[in-house]
Each structure stands twice: as structure tokens, then as C-alpha cells.
Amino acid sequence: METITIKDIARALNLSTSTVSRALRNSYEINTETKKLVLEYAEKMNYRPNPIALSLRDSKSKSIGVILPEIANNFFSQLINGIESIAYNMGYHVVIFQSHESYEREVANTNYLVSRKVDGLLVSLSSLTTDISHFEELLDKGMPIVFFDRVPKKVDTHKIVADNFGGSYQATEHLIKTGKRKIAHITSPIYLSITVERLAGYKKALEDFGIPFDESYVKYCHHGGMVVSENEAAVQELLDMDEVPDAIFTASDRITTGCLSVLHRKHIRIPDEIAIVGFTNIGVAELLNPPLTAVVQPAMDMGNQATELLIKLIEHPKKPTIFESRSLKTSLIIRESTAGKIVNVS
Amino acid sequence: METITIKDIARALNLSTSTVSRALRNSYEINTETKKLVLEYAEKMNYRPNPIALSLRDSKSKSIGVILPEIANNFFSQLINGIESIAYNMGYHVVIFQSHESYEREVANTNYLVSRKVDGLLVSLSSLTTDISHFEELLDKGMPIVFFDRVPKKVDTHKIVADNFGGSYQATEHLIKTGKRKIAHITSPIYLSITVERLAGYKKALEDFGIPFDESYVKYCHHGGMVVSENEAAVQELLDMDEVPDAIFTASDRITTGCLSVLHRKHIRIPDEIAIVGFTNIGVAELLNPPLTAVVQPAMDMGNQATELLIKLIEHPKKPTIFESRSLKTSLIIRESTAGKIVNVS
DNA sequence: TGGATCAATGGTAACGTTCCCGATAACGAT
């Protein structure tokens, strides 16, 4: 448990540090017996190479940085588990930073992580990030970055996302097929990739079933639902409409629970007055009142795949000619919050 | 954005590295003009000291390690937010490791964090940790450690816990006052501090109200509710009893949701057949069916205080003669899962 | 037997920073 160094071993065995170093790395040019001597002594003294010294020397750290909006969120914490399990197996460790949906903190975290010499970055953009030059500069300098979930559109690197379009389409289609026609959508800021894609899926489903798209049925929460008043306002605006929606499709963990909470307080009956389907990974969806129909993302798998791609990038510095943009299937879990007779709509 | 070093500045300004270093640290023995020159150039070139080099030199890293069971858990992720906000303000950064309730991973994480030269440790024990010698050794060597939530009994260092006894007493008392007499308790493994304290509060409340304690009403989940079958078995055993409980007091986030899920599947009516109160910080308690009465811990504040104590320990290496053991008040939020007439019981 | 080859090991610089110890010059005091 004492911090013993190569120097200590060298002194104890009357060898040079070079010899010890090479013996430990099992170099071919070291005498077998010397090697054995060193290895045994190192084992006995519980020698562990100093990662800091290694980092300083090689400018790598066997660690990957994760920047995401927040961890107190089922989707992200499941995703982190996915990241960690792969990283752990590959000998990397994971440093997590939260942007708390703040652009400034995202930039600060990025800089810190870079100065800390992480070997690569796993990033999901904050809801207030419109300028991504801090990542582009790093990319230009050769820093491996993989984006997940909330990905920048133009940037040229690996990306892992859920099939937001498909999931959204499926949710909307499900609402339509259970007889809903006035379907609202409460979602994140429009400059997030997830917002655009989910909105597109929603629109396409409406279109396919001959329901005209009504812009006033779409509400954006600029802080991604982090601010209570936002949800409140969004829901209230919908309730104040001439044609009150008969269904709401909510686009994230926080927005979903926020809206549910508002609807509860207003004693709106779900699904009778308004049906709800959420794009959410909350673990207790089936315990909610009513049990919540949800589009669930394969969060763990997203974490796995993003990490695999990142480590591949780190360990094969030759630039891949093509970057992957994987889209993982979501699954629609139907529960009572959208209960209704299946109606023939097409 | 380029990684510029002190050497680069020295070369550019025709100074020595020592001078530059001292100028940057605003040493009194450097000429004001020289200082200005260096500072301006450093600013212009966006110089950032290399934390790795600092770590190697000083054997400190301005970082603190956190070891806890899992982050995909409302209580812990709220607590992490508390840790981060303080650490961030004090110029430390936070490295989080999950034990996933495994003793081996806890030990591995500890070793890694130590070799990584964290300046201190914030620890909540895994549910399978009975031997804490890996922490005791570190403590003996002077490593600052603060325990929170699940703390070892004997160890001599700062500890931050919720008032588990009080919270538990309050919950039990509430059940009794709403007319329940056959109150079961499903909890974590008995060798965890939280288990012992919560059990004690539960017992004391029973005793104070003249209800005999029945050991068979207490069920332990050895994996802290992480394993579904555990919850299932615990609940089933209770349902199979001659005197089926009329209330269950569950002792953690995971155990609470796990039990609720089982009760739902078995179509047990809450609170009519069985009332439920959970020791839990889940965010959507009010959205559950029925809304869940909960003992809520001041998770964020626990994180704050633990971090403050740790940093104090780090920055004032003189051993404090006495270690603090703070216990923060919980709050009982009453909702429908324990609805019932208030009865006169004493 | 001289030179070449090879196995085995040592010495040292380098990564970026700080700190201890000097070094230099200017200046006033003796």
C-alpha cells in the first residue's frame, strides 16, 4: 500500500531505473533472472506505476471525459452505466462533468478536461449550446470526441443517437390510433438535434394520417424542463387554447414529469381528458398515476456504443475516413396514460 | 487553446522559467514591469498551468474522489450535485466511482483513486462491505476521508448522515397514528449503519406506542433492493404471513420502488390493504399511484456539508482533535399512500 | 589476435512546474 517507485526497486536490487523499467515492461533485452527478480520484488512491495508521471510523460491519461447536462436523470445515469462498463473493461476510467444545461459550464468543463489530459471526450450538448467551436477546435487538434444523444449537426465525428424520428413517429401514431386528433408536443429548445428529429417524427405521423400540423400545438422549453415555470407555462398555454389538445407528447424525462405534475395539480384526468406519452427513461413509469406510456431509449447500449467508438478512435489515431452516425431503436411501452380504444384511422 | 508552457513564455520573453513561474504566482521579488510583461503574455497566449505536472510535483491533484453505490438513484445523484457545487467553488474537481454495491469494486476504486492522487475521499459504503480495512489504512496514512450516508461505526473521521433514527421514528409514528398496528419494515443489510439506525427508530416508535416488536415483520434485502427477486421475496413473505401487515415502511429508493412494483402486480390496494411509507428521495413521489408518503433526506445539503468538511481536512492537515458526526434532519412528506383517519393511539 | 557482434545493463534527458540556492549589480555606509 506504500507508494513505492521504480527508483526504490532499483536501489533495493542494485540496478538502474532503466533496467527496472524495462524488466517491468518485460523487455526482451533483459536477462530472464533479472526480470524475475524485479517482478517478484515489485509484486512483493505492491508496486503500482504512478499514473500521474505516465500522464505527464506521454500526455495521455487512460481516462475519458464525459460532459452531459445532468446526472440526476434516469436517461443519463443509465447511459453513464453503459459508458463505465465498457471503459472499465478497456482499462479506462471515466470523469464525469455536468453542464447543468449551461453553455458556460460546458465550455469550462471542456477546458478543464483538456488540461487534465483526458484521452477523449464523450459529449451530450447542453440545451443552451448553440456555438460548438470549443469542440470543433479540439477536433481539429485531433482530440477524439464522440457525441451522443444531443449531437451537433455539422460536426464530423462519430455520433450515437436514439432513433428520435422513429420513436416520435411511433408515439404519435399510437396516439392517433387510440383516437386522438389534437396532439400537442412539448419539447426541448429547437436548436437541439433531438428536438428537431422528434418534431420531424411527430409531423410525419400527423401527415401520414391526414392530420394538419398546427404550430401552436408545439411548445418549447428553453431550459429543457429544468425550470418549473416553463412546464407550467407550456401546459397552461395548451389548456387555454380554443381547441384544447386531447393528447400531449412530451419530449424528455424532465419535461414529462414536469407536465404530469402540472396536470395533476390542475386535476386534469389522464387519459380521459388528455392522454400522455413521454419520451422518457424514468424507472418508475409503471408506478405512476396513471402508468405512463413511454418511448424508452436504449440508454445503456448508447453508452456502450459511444464508448467503444471513442476508445477505437483513441487507440487508432489514424483518422477514419468515414465517421459513423448510429441510430438506435427506441421502444414504445404502452400503458394506461394513453389507454383508449383502438380506432380505425386510415 | 494551444498548450503553452512556462518554458515557452520564458523563451519568448527571454527570461528564465523560475522568473516566469514567480511572476505568475505574483511573487514579491519580481520586478513589477517584468511581472506585467509575463502576465500579459500569458494572458494573450492563454496559458494554463498543467495540472498533471503540478500533481506530480506536489502529490496533490486538487481533486476529490467519490465512491458510492450507484448514481442512477435519486438520493445519490442529488447528493452528488451538492458535492459538486461546493467542490467547484473551492477549486476542486470531482471524480465519481460507483461500487455497484460490490465490495471488490469498492476496493478497486479506492486503490485507483489513491494512485490517481486524489486529495481526499468521500465515501458511502457498498451494501456488501463489512471489512473496511482499505479505508482504515488510508486514514492511518493521513488521507482525508469523510463518510456520508452509509458510514462505518468505529472509524474515526468526519461523518455526515441523515437523522435515520428520527426519520424512521417519524414514519412509523405516522403509520401508527393513522391506525396501523401491523407495520412491516423492509430494509437494507443489517451491517449497514443506515439499516441499524432506521431499525432502531422503527422499534422505538413501536415501543413508545405499546406495539410489540415482531422480528418476522422485518425483511432484509442483501443487495439493497438491486436484485428484483429480493423485493419480490420480501413482499411475498409478508403477504404469506398469518397476520398480513397493514403497512410497510421501506428503507431506500430502490427497495421502495421495488416493493411498490410488486404490490402493483399483485393488485394490493394502497393504502386500503397496505399503507406504504418510503425512506426515499425519488423525484416523482407525488406522481405515483397513489402519491407516496416519503421520508426525504436533505441529500444536497448532505453533499454540501460532507464536501466542506473534507476540504477543510485537506487544507488543514493538522489533525483535528475531534471529528464531527453530523446528523441532518429528514422531512416526512405525507401523501395518499398512507391516507387514513388520524386515530387516537396514546 | 584484432576487430566485430551481441547480450545485458547504465546514464541521462524529457514531460511542466516550483523551490532552494546562488549570482549579479546597484547602492549606501563605513
Add this chain to the structure above:
DNA sequence: ATCGTTATCGGGAACGTTACCATTGATCCA
């Protein structure tokens, strides 16, 4: 003129590790 003082700066070592370039014997072949 000599000395001590002060202000300002430079040189080098150290943190732990590895890579490159020696160095040393020993062996071998012509």
C-alpha cells in the same frame, strides 16, 4: 575602497517514468 544590503533574476534539482544512446564484457570468426 570594502562591505553588507537589497532588488532582481538564473540554474538546477526534484516529482516518476520511459526512450534513446552509451558502455561493458564476452563471444566469435577470420
